[in-house]
Amino acid sequence: MNDIIEDKFILKGESYIADLQKVDFLTWNENDKIAETYFVKFHIGTKETRFVCSSKKELLGIIKAWCQANGKNVDINENDIGDWLARD
DSSP states (O other), X not given: OEEEXXXXXXXXXXXXXXXXXXXXXXXXXXXXXXXXOEEEEEEETTEEEEEEESSHHHHHHXXXXXXXXXXXXXXXXXXXXXXXXXXX
């Protein structure tokens, strides 16, 4: 089970739970082997943990939860994520 709990924690099955308030920043890239899936890294100090999103919608949910956990609200939608090469 992978889930966002209380818009503050990210749960990765039986592997880990991370406090989104402790994450310094997120990075992600699209999986080139499985369309519309994304690899996300949660950077915490000098460490990182990884997560696989099964859709752009799930990635967007994580981004928004991370922002909310840190007291911010961002105006971002699925069209703002990835596909930047297609915009040229």
